[in-house]
Amino acid sequence: MTDPLATVASRLAPLFADLADGVDAEVRAAVADPVVRPSNRADAQVNGALPLAKALGANPRDIAQRVLDKRPLVGIAGAEIAGPGFINITFDDDFIAAELSAVVDDDRLGVHRAERPEIVVIDYSAPNVAKEMHVGHLPSTVIGDSLVRIHTFVGHKVIRENHIGDWGRQYGMLIEHLVDLGAEPGTHLSVGDLDAFYKEANVKLEQDPEFLERSRRRVVLLQSGDPETTALWTSLVDVSTEHFNRVYDLLGVLLTDDDLAGESRYQPMVPDVLTRLEAAGLLTESDGALVVFPPGFTNREGEPLPLIIKSRSGGFNYATSDLACVIDRVERVGANRMLYVVGAPQAQHFQMVFAVARMAGWLPAEHDAGHDPAVHVAFGNVLGADRKMFRSRSGESVKFIDLLDEAVERARAAVGEKHADLPDGVKGHVARAIGIGAVKYAQLSTDRMRDSVFDWDRMLSFDGNTAPYLQYAHARICSIFRRAEVERASVRGSATALASEHERALALAILSYDAAVWDTLDTLSPHKLCTYLYDLASQFTTFYEHCPVLRADDDATRQSRLVLCDATASVLGHGLGLLGIDAPEQM
RNA sequence: GCCCUCGUAGCUCAGGGGAUAGAGCAUCGGCCUCCGGAGCCGUGUGCGCAGGUUCGAAUCCUGCCGAGGGCGCCA
Structure with a gap:
């Protein structure tokens, strides 16, 4: 720990705590903080004497003086009382020089390690299979990558998870389109333009009833694990991940194929989610769907808002696989903490997922540090100079x-x-x-x-x-x-x-x-x-x-x-x- | 209608209980034969509005205004 302000704080904290001894326990925690801050009048300033004096009914300058009388900063800094009771700190040059040589000598450059290393799962990037990555993936990928590096550096064990969109109804049409293009299972694809491929499939879906029907059947085949369909699906995933990797390589982020944790991976665990929610007595039927009502969420009509676990049609959606994710990360991976680097619009979704996971008792215990075990690391949009969504001149999203x-x-x-x-x-x-x-x-x-x-x-x-x-x-x-x-x-x-x-x-x-x-x-x-x-x-x-x-x-x-x-x-x-x-x- | 996020200088952004609110760009005016001029110094303007809490509020709370987003079977 080389932060000079932290050094000052650690020297002063016991003295403030001593003085706060007589104060009510609840307020003592707040009032015993020396409140050391950067200052434009000195190297630092200590503000803690003011609230402490208030709590004690004493004069702030007297409090500051009583702290300084113990000479806590000898060898570190000079201190003088200013204004209503601030303590202005000026570090000794010798102290700065000594700290500096320690930093220069330290391959960590003075950055201390986490006192309690944790296993931290960081979920970020998350592009969709069969679609090209676009600017919208920039924030998640870049913020997530940085958080990975920083957590790793301070000694946490980081599990990177790239939760790619590789599952869902649209894979029926995509696979059928592949078949139409003459793809054989297991052969290497070269789908030139993923976006064009996706659009072509979508057009056929809307215009060709026969194609629509084939696509539906193909979804069922995929979900039931039909080998040929799975092989086609795999080749689709492979060609997409090749594309992702081109982006990641050029961008210079740490993600690799080992970090892929698509939605498909969690499908086998979905029945377990259902079973456990049922056993916990959280599952309710509502409009033909199986849902959980976490308290505090309401819909447009002011009625309780459900998290839908199993839809009326019998399908599972992303809330369910997100819950499966939580279980997997906590119980198999051993995560103490999970970070979801996902756009702000999904805030309510994550609040509800976390709420249900907490109700079910799946979240890890909060650490003494006081931080939440599951955090939605939200971010805003990327806008153009016109303050609207950043798009290419032709109005498309930028690849x-x-x-x-x-x-x-x-x-x-x-x-x-x-x-x-x-x-x-x-x-x-x-x-x-x-x-x-x-x-x-x-x-x-x-x-x-x-x-x-x-x-x-x-x-x-x-x-x-x-x-x-x-x-x-x-x-x-x-x-x-x-x-x-x-x-x-x-x-x-x-x-x-x-x-x-x-x-x-x-x-x-x-x-x-x-x-x-x-x-x-x-x-x-x-x-x-x-x-x-x-x-x-x-x-x-x-x-x-x-x-x-x-x-x-x-x-x-x-x-x-x-x-x-x-x-x-x-x-x-x-x-x-x-x-x-x-x-x-x-x- | 309810909920969430955001609102700081002409522009892009820091600051998120502490004393006199900062930076870059832009404007204007100076400086320097400069160890990489991709430089230095100065200059003007601002916390959306109104209350409240506090010794102290840009910061916390409430309301309003404005922008964006979310609000049951897509992800």
């Missing part, structure tokens, strides 16, 4: 692969223009890092609950809170070392002196990485990490502007500043890595 190709092309043009002398091989790699990074970062850098606006020029800009800006900062630092002909690792044991405010500010920013990562994790909000990295890069730019590194006045200063450069680059590179974004050494 994911086209989007990524365009991103790389645009980045290639920018790189060619600005750094024409890069070797071609490097240029291609850099173009990809910048283009893909720009798309990912644009998605990750805003609060996921808000709709995001897709704007090529803004996301590819080298100014502002963008991937290229961060990548540039990183590359520029790498170039300092190249120019100096110094190995970055070689400076890591050197002493640092924080002579100027800019060096201090940069060092403190580096030390905040721990807090930034954990804040991101606690709120499942990658944009907090983005904001931090942008702030770090800005601090670096300011530092670099004011503090000559290679032209420093003396060797010790130069060496000290090289340490700051190295640490900054390490955190930038690592932080971008947690977002799933590459940081080239030159660009």
Whole structure:
């Protein structure tokens, strides 16, 4: 734990707790928090004396003074009481320097591990078989990938699940269409354009009664496990996953075929869901369907809203397989926690599924950390510059692969223009890092609950809170070392002196990485990490502007500043890595 | 009709009980022979509205307005 604010908090907390001793137990928990926050008047400020004084009926400044009388921050920081009872904290330079060298030496860059590692299932991406991936899959795929990386980094065991849509009534028509195209079971398909394929099948379904009937029969065959039908279905899934993998490879996310956990996988467990709900006495018949009524949900007429387990026609729908999923993840996988990275419109669905799972006693116990065992990590839409759903000029949804190709092309043009002398091989790699990074970062850098606006020029800009800006900062630092002909690792044991405010500010920013990562994790909000990295890069730019590194006045200063450069680059590179974004050494 | 999410500067977004609300872009004005000018400094404007809780509210609560979404057998 290198977050300096956390260090202060840990020193002050017992003292606040002591003073709060006489307070009613219920309010004590809240009032004993020192409330250490960043400040624009000092390195940090402690606000906890005010509420504590209120609870004790005492003077806040007196409370603050009694805390400081114990001299809890010796060797860490100076403190003075300000205003109505704030404690302003100014860290000792020696303390910052010591913490910094610890971070520089640490391959975790100061980020502490989870105290209690958990098994975390993260459900994300979830494209549909026989359809091309489109922009709509961007948020889930990119946010999910980042959450996977961050959870893994702090020591959780992460189970990636790509809950692809590979089951349902539409597979009857798709398989029949395959048959019409002359497909043999087991042969390798090359369905050129998945979207066109899907549309063709759909047209036939609407126009050809004979085809419709065949499709219906085919659904039954599929559900009953007919070998030939299953083989055709499998080839359809295979050609789709090949397409998914092309997207994932170009995008640079961790998903592989091993992570595929389509709806089909959970079909065999569906009867068990029914049995268990029945045994728990939760199942009700309503309008011919078997349902569960979780309390608190109502329909348009104000009547109780059911979660439908088995439809009137005898079919199961996605609520049922989602419940099967919960059971599987908790009982077979051993999940302590499940994250569903799925769009906000499905909020009510997940609330109901979680409610029913809880009623049935299937959810894991909540941990002491207080977080929910099942969380819908919701996000808003991707909008165009016109604030409407982002679409191509022809009004179609934009294909994911086209989007990524365009991103790389645009980045290639920018790189060619600005750094024409890069070797071609490097240029291609850099173009990809910048283009893909720009798309990912644009998605990750805003609060996921808000709709995001897709704007090529803004996301590819080298100014502002963008991937290229961060990548540039990183590359520029790498170039300092190249120019100096110094190995970055070689400076890591050197002493640092924080002579100027800019060096201090940069060092403190580096030390905040721990807090930034954990804040991101606690709120499942990658944009907090983005904001931090942008702030770090800005601090670096300011530092670099004011503090000559290679032209420093003396060797010790130069060496000290090289340490700051190295640490900054390490955190930038690592932080971008947690977002799933590459940081080239030159660009 | 009920429920959920969102509303912060001209634009795109941070900040989500703490003192004087920040950044980028755009505007305007300066600076610097610059260790990668993909630079630096300055400049103006803002918390949708109204109540409430609190020592303290952009932040929490209620109502209203506005935008989007959801509300029984699709996923």
